[in-house]
Amino acid sequence: MSKNFDYSLVDNVLEEHQYKQSAIIAILQSLQEHYHYLPKEIFPRIAEKLNVSEARIYSVATFYENFSLEPKGKYVIKVCDGTACHVRKSIPILERLRKELGLSEEKITTDDLLFTVETVSCLGACGLAPALTVNDKVHPAMTPDKAASLIKELKEAE
Amino acid sequence: MLKSREDLKSLREVYINSSKKEDKKILVCAGTGCVAGGSLDIYQRFIDIMREKGINCSVELQKEPHDNSIGIKRSGCHGFCEMGPLVRIEPQGYLYTKVKIDDCMEIIEKTIENDEIVERLAYKKDGKVYKVQEEIPFYKKQTRIVLEHCGHIDATSINEYLSIGGYTAFEKALFDMSQDDIIKEVEESTLRGRGGGGYPTGRKWAQVKKQKSDVKYIVCNGDEGDPGAFMDRSIMEGDPHRMLEGMMIAGIATGAKEGYIYVRAEYPMAVSRLENAIKQAEEYGLLGENILGTDFSFKLHTNKGAGAFVCGEGSALTASIEGKRGMPRVKPPRTVEQGLFDKPTVLNNVETYANVPEIIVRGAGWYKGIGPESSPGTKAFALTGNIANTGLIEVPMGATLREIIFDIGGGMKDGAEFKAVQIGGPSGGCLITPNLDLPLDFDSLKKVGAMIGSGGLVVMDSNTCMVEVARFFMNFTQNESCGKCVPCREGTKRMLEILERIVAGQGVDGDIELLLELADTISSTALCGLGKTAAFPVVSTIKSFREEYEAHIYDKKCPSGNCKKLVTYAIDPEKCKGCSKCSRVCPVGAISGQIKEPFVIDSSKCIKCGACKEACNFKAIGEV
Numbered sequence: 001m002s003k004n005f006d007y008s009l010v011d012n013v014l015e016e017h018q019y020k021q022s023a024i025i026a027i028l029q030s031l032q033e034h035y036h037y038l039p040k041e042i043f044p045r046i047a048e049k050l051n052v053s054e055a056r057i058y059s060v061a062t063f064y065e066n067f068s069l070e071p072k073g074k075y076v077i078k079v080c081d082g083t084a085c086h087v088r089k090s091i092p093i094l095e096r097l098r099k100e101l102g103l104s105e106e107k108i109t110t111d112d113l114l115f116t117v118e119t120v121s122c123l124g125a126c127g128l129a130p131a132l133t134v135n136d137k138v139h140p141a142m143t144p145d146k147a148a149s150l151i152k153e154l155k156e157a158e
Numbered sequence: 159m160l161k162s163r164e165d166l167k168s169l170r171e172v173y174i175n176s177s178k179k180e181d182k183k184i185l186v187c188a189g190t191g192c193v194a195g196g197s198l199d200i201y202q203r204f205i206d207i208m209r210e211k212g213i214n215c216s217v218e219l220q221k222e223p224h225d226n227s228i229g230i231k232r233s234g235c236h237g238f239c240e241m242g243p244l245v246r247i248e249p250q251g252y253l254y255t256k257v258k259i260d261d262c263m264e265i266i267e268k269t270i271e272n273d274e275i276v277e278r279l280a281y282k283k284d285g286k287v288y289k290v291q292e293e294i295p296f297y298k299k300q301t302r303i304v305l306e307h308c309g310h311i312d313a314t315s316i317n318e319y320l321s322i323g324g325y326t327a328f329e330k331a332l333f334d335m336s337q338d339d340i341i342k343e344v345e346e347s348t349l350r351g352r353g354g355g356g357y358p359t360g361r362k363w364a365q366v367k368k369q370k371s372d373v374k375y376i377v378c379n380g381d382e383g384d385p386g387a388f389m390d391r392s393i394m395e396g397d398p399h400r401m402l403e404g405m406m407i408a409g410i411a412t413g414a415k416e417g418y419i420y421v422r423a424e425y426p427m428a429v430s431r432l433e434n435a436i437k438q439a440e441e442y443g444l445l446g447e448n449i450l451g452t453d454f455s456f457k458l459h460t461n462k463g464a465g466a467f468v469c470g471e472g473s474a475l476t477a478s479i480e481g482k483r484g485m486p487r488v489k490p491p492r493t494v495e496q497g498l499f500d501k502p503t504v505l506n507n508v509e510t511y512a513n514v515p516e517i518i519v520r521g522a523g524w525y526k527g528i529g530p531e532s533s534p535g536t537k538a539f540a541l542t543g544n545i546a547n548t549g550l551i552e553v554p555m556g557a558t559l560r561e562i563i564f565d566i567g568g569g570m571k572d573g574a575e576f577k578a579v580q581i582g583g584p585s586g587g588c589l590i591t592p593n594l595d596l597p598l599d600f601d602s603l604k605k606v607g608a609m610i611g612s613g614g615l616v617v618m619d620s621n622t623c624m625v626e627v628a629r630f631f632m633n634f635t636q637n638e639s640c641g642k643c644v645p646c647r648e649g650t651k652r653m654l655e656i657l658e659r660i661v662a663g664q665g666v667d668g669d670i671e672l673l674l675e676l677a678d679t680i681s682s683t684a685l686c687g688l689g690k691t692a693a694f695p696v697v698s699t700i701k702s703f704r705e706e707y708e709a710h711i712y713d714k715k716c717p718s719g720n721c722k723k724l725v726t727y728a729i730d731p732e733k734c735k736g737c738s739k740c741s742r743v744c745p746v747g748a749i750s751g752q753i754k755e756p757f758v759i760d761s762s763k764c765i766k767c768g769a770c771k772e773a774c775n776f777k778a779i780g781e782v
Binding site: 020021022023024025026028029059060063064065066067081082083084086087088120121122123124125126127128129131136137138139140 | 190191193194195239240242382383384385386387388391423424425426461462463464465466467478479480481482483484485499540542543544548549550580583614616618622627630631634637638640
C-alpha cells in the first residue's frame, strides 16, 4: 500500500457502504466521482477492508465501461452514438471534436487533462439527437460547428 | 407517518382537495429532453414572475386549508421531445411548445391572468393551430395508461401522486386481496413482460410465490440499454411512484420483503427521482416495517449500473447487484428459483411494474379490453430517427406501424421517403414498407422475424444504408459482448469483420452466405439473450435488402451513397474555378490541375477522405 496516498476518503466511502462486498460497484462509483478515475493505490485498500482478493476488485473495475484506470479530463465529453444519434449524423461531431482537441480513438484525453472525448451507446435523449454530454449536462441537437464553439467556450471559461 | 388504512385514505383525501384548490396549473416539462433545452430556468422564471406580481402560487400541494392558488409544477416527460421545452396549462389543456424564458411573462399575463391563449406558442401543422394538447395528432391517436400521469403531475412529489389516487392499488392489494387474488388478477389480465421477452407476468409471480424460501426479492430492470429506447427512463423520471407501487404489490403477492431497482448510470435524473420517491414513501411509512399497521414489511434500494449493456439480461443484472462482473450464467436454475443472492426473485422491467396498479384497481377485465387478446394492454415506444415527431408514445398493442409512423409520428422528416424501421434495437430486426400494416404485438412480430424488444423504433429514410446499419448494430453488440461464451465473443467479432469489409468495398463472393451461417450458429449456441439475438439485425437486413449487400460486394457501390469508402469524388468542371484549394488540402496529392482551369481527381490515388469536398468554396466537388 502506498505511504504517500491519503486513504481517508477511501475509508469513509467504505464505511458508508458498511464494508459490504455487494457494494463494490457503488464504492468504485463514489471513488471515481471524486478522483475522476480509479487510482491504482485504492485497490489493495478496498480488498483488505472488504476481505476479498484484489483481483475481484480489479475484475469489476475492468468489466464495466464507466470505470477508468486512467486519469480523465476535467471536462468529460460523451458523444452519443446510439442508433437515433447515429442516423442523425453523430460521427461528424465526434470527428470534429477530436480534430479540435488533437485527440483520436486511442488518445482520448488532452495532455493538459482538460478534455476527454468518448462515445456512449445511448444517453436516452434520442428525441434530441444528435446529443452529447459534458460532465452529465446534456447538449441537444448538436452539429460539428456547435461542438467546436462549445469547446471554445469551455476553454475560455478556464 | 401513516399507521393505518384510514390514515392513508384521509391523507389522500387532503391532497385530492388541495389539488382542486389550484385554479390553474402550470406544468413545466422536466424530462431529460426539456431540461437540456432549459426548462428548469423557465420553471424558476414562472415562480419569480408570479411572486413579483403577487399572484398566489404554490410550488407544492399545501396540506392546510388554503386559498385558491396557481400551481406550478415540474412534470415528467410529455413525450413530444421534438417540440420542447413544453409547458402545459390546466384546466384548459393548452400545450405551449419551444418555450423560451422571454415567453414566460406573456404566458402569465395572457393565459394565467386573462384566460387567453398565446397562439404563437401553440403547436401548428399544415396551417392549423392546435390549442389543446389532446387535439394534437401526436397525442390524439395514443392511449396512455402507463404514461397517463407523465407530464400531468409533479414528478418529485408523493402528495401529487396521492392527489390523483396514488397508492389506491397498493391499499387494495394489502387489505382487500389475498396473495392468490393478486396473482390471479395479474394472470387473468394476461399482462406480458414489457422488457422484450413477453413472458406472462402473473405466471412469473406465481412461480416465485410457490418457492419455499424465507427470503425472496423483487427486482426491477431499469437498465434500458437498447440504443434508441427511453420509455423506461421517462416512467422513472416522470411517475416514479407508480413503478414503486407496482413493485410493492409484487412484494405482497410473492412474500418478498426487499426490492432492488437497477438503473443504468446514463440516467442520473431517473436515479435521483427514484431515490427521492423512495425517501418520501419511507417517510409516510408506505415502505418500511409493518406498513399501515399490517405485518407486511418492504424495503427498496436503488443500484446504479456502470455501463454494461449485458446487465439488461436477468442473471447478469443480478450478478451486478451482487457487486460482481455482470455476466450471465447458464440456466436452469431460473431467476424465479435462484435469482438475486441465490434466492427466488421476481425480475420485471419498469413498464411492466407500472402497468400493475391500474390492473389491480380497474381489474383484469378492463385491461383485456385494450389491444389484442393474446397480448392485451398498451406499449410505450420511443420514436426516433428520421421522423418528423420524435418522442415517446403509448399505443394499444396491435397498432400498426403506419398509424405510429404516419399518424402519430407525422411521417418522415423533411418529406424524405420511408425505407425501414428498426424495432427492438440491437436484438431486433427491420420492418419495411410491406410490413406497415402489420399489427405490432409480441406474436405477429415474431412471425416476421422481428421482436418488440423494449420498444425502440428507429425510423430510417432512403438515405440510410442498411448494410451500414447492420454494421452499426454488430459493432454495438460486439463491444458489449461480455466474453463469457465463445459463440458470442468470437462469432460477433468475425461477423463485424465481414461487415466492415463489405462497407469498405472489400466484400467478396460468399460473404452473405458466411454471415448467415455464422448468424445461425451464434443464435443456436450463445449463452444469453444478447448473443442469441446479436445476429438478428444482420439476418433481417439481408432478408429485406439483399440487393444492397450485393451492390456493395459485387459492384462496389453503396446505393444510398452513405459508405464513404465506396464513394468516388469528382470535380464538376462547370463549377470549378481552378483556385487549387482542393489540391492543397488533399493529403495524398490526388488532385492536380492548372490555376484558373478545372482541376481533376485521380481516383486511383484518392483515399476518399472528403477533405476536398469540405474545402471547396464553390460546391464543385461531389460524390458520384
